Amino acid sequence: MAARLWRWLREDVWEIRFRRYVALLLAAALVAAGVWGGLRLTREDRSCATGVTRPQGSNDCVGVSTTAYDFKQHRFTAAADAIDRENRRLKPGSYVTVALLLPFTTSAPASLNDTLHELQGAYLAQYQVNHEPTGEYPRVRLALANTGADGAHWQEVVDRLEEMTKGPERLRAVTGIGQSTDNNKKAVRELTHRGIPVVGSSITADDLANGQGGKDPFPGLARVAPTNTDEARALAAFAQVTARKALLVYDKPGDPYTRTLQTSLEKLLPGTLHQPQSFTPPADRTQDGTTANQFRQITQLLCDTPKSTDTVLFAGRHTQLRQFINQLGQRGCTDHRFTVLTGDEGSYLAGDTKLDRKALTRNLSVRYTALAHPDAWKGKTAATGGSTADAATLAELIRRAEQAPVGPIGPTALDDGQLIIAHDALQLAVKGLREATLNGRTAPSLADVVNEWALIKGKQRVNGASGWICLDVHGNPYDKAVPIVELKPSGGTRFVQTAWPERDPPADSCLPSA
The missing domain is CATH 3.40.50.2300 (Response regulator)
Incomplete structure (x- = not known):
């Protein structure tokens, strides 16, 4: 009887231990599977499409x-x-x-x-x-x-x-x-x-x-x-900018586009009477930031210039150009006429809903050198x-x-x-x-x-x-064709004239000069 009881207890204990081992093994397997599955899901979550993923720390595809x-x-x-x-x-x-x-x-x-x-x-x-x-x-x-x-x-x-x-x-x-x-x-x-x-x-x-x-x-x-220099040359040929009647407004410290545009426009202003005015936009130039306040002050300075000063050369991105135009529309000297001349970033304003088009009815014109225009030909x-x-x-x-x-x-x-x-x-x-x-x-x-x-x-x-x-x-x-385009108060743009970096269109041979 005692031997039989001992055998029963031993088998029962072994079965309990066996079940515990199995349970532990199953739990470990489930944990491992969960970790592996989680890792797989994490990796798969980084994919946006074939050949396109989200880098670590970014949601950009x-x-x-x-x-x-x-x-x-x-x-x-x-x-x-x-x-x-x-x-x-x-x-x-x-x-x-x-x-x-x-x-x-x-x-x-x-x-x-x-x-x-x-x-x-x-x-x-x-x-x-x-x-x-x-x-x-x-x-x-x-x-x-x-x-x-x-x-x-x-x-x-x-x-x-x-x-x-x-x-x-x-x-x-x-x-x-x-x-x-x-x-x-x-x-x-x-x-x-x-x-x-x-x-x-x-x-x-x-x-x-x-x-x-x-x-x-x-x-x-x-x-x-064309380069900014060629666009500026074409703009000068078209507008016949008079240095003594113009003022430069530029992005400081600038980026590759604005810096080289600034340099190109400065060449049009030898002997200018007016010191250039700078503004400092956010590092991300698609953002408004507080730059509008700087432009409010610059427009006040423009109002202090003689009425013979009628041209503003603008070296900046389109977001800042839009802010500048909006502030010019609110200037106190709307009897003082200004024409803003700038580079091809002006084309972005063609469909910008934040642009105050009424500003363009207040003795203000905005013209820019476009890369192309449907009416140019x-x-x-x-x-x-x-x-x-x-x-x-x-x-x-x-x-x-x-x-x-x-x-x-x-x-x-x-x-x-x-x-x-x-x-x-x-x-x-x-x-x-x-x-x-x-x-x-x-x-x-x-x-x-x-x-x-x-x-x-x-x-x-x-x-x-x-x-x-x-x-x-x-x-x-x-000598690439440079359309001069003007923003319209009613919306859209108006083609003004084709200008050329070499002042005249290329010859039929179209061979660059030495």
Whole structure:
């Protein structure tokens, strides 16, 4: 009896222990699975789409998309879908990839509009070159590259773009870039030093261009837009600025765009009577900050100048320009007439709802050098430098893009010139790609594409919708048409006149002077 009781107790204790071990093992497995699952979920949560992720510590979706991903911006959806349809239509081996580098996740309304219009313009050029009756190769596949709202994640995007040059995507050029900012400058420098050709669409800063002082800090960079210096020269030729009747207002400490614009405008003011007035905006120049208070004081100083002082040259970004205009509208000396002259950032105000349009009815005019304008080639124009026919070709393509098979691409707007200039930038990229392609091949080398920029001139020019694109040996456009545009009190803009950096349109040969 005792032996039987002992055996029963021993078996019962062993079973209890066994069950405890099993329970502990199960618990450990569940904990491990939970941790592993949590880690997996954490990693998966960083993904936005194929090729696009959120970097640690950021909610910005950064990377290179080759799908219909719209970066969670519904305004981009139709254009992104159109690009995806065109990309999927291409046969393997028939294309090379061109990346469109823009701030797709910016939150600034003006920058969002700019990005949308550049996206639409690039797609229209892609569709145009891929469907040309000549059947030229290579075809173009577009990828969308986002370095973040402020461009801070340019390094990882540049790394990915370099990978794409070595793989089946056959990336052969990057276009877009957008604004002349410090981060964009770093991205362009790194891309070009890795041998990747870049075509800037709307960058105008002189220090984001080659040829300054005979040096080429961005080997392989070509540009569609004139430099700030060329825009200022065109503006001077148009406005006949009198230094003794003008005053400069500038951003201090500035950024690549505002600093080089300031320098360019200062050259128009030798012997000025008035000391330049500076303002200090927030580091993020898309934000209002307290700069309006500084502009209120500057407008009071303007009221103290003689009435013969009638011109204000403004070297600043569009947010600060809008604040300045609004303050000028409230000035106490509305009997004192002023004309504000500025660079292409003025184009952002075409659709800015915060702009006080009534200010433009109070003895105030605002004119700027645009990158392009839909009315620039209508009616009587110069015999050279651009044509009505080239502009009309794009206008017809935009009309067709309202529905399939070209579109839809969403509502379009041309007043800010961004759609037009982005279209021409991709046209320039394709010109270089195809000229560098040997017969029977569809993927030129990166170096051969870079070498093409110095040869695109004369009869090899690109007849853009914004005007002729004839590049000098540094990749800068020579004597490019500069539309002078005025903001209208009733909304929108008014084309005033085409101006030229060389005072006159280029000769038919379109060969840059020495």
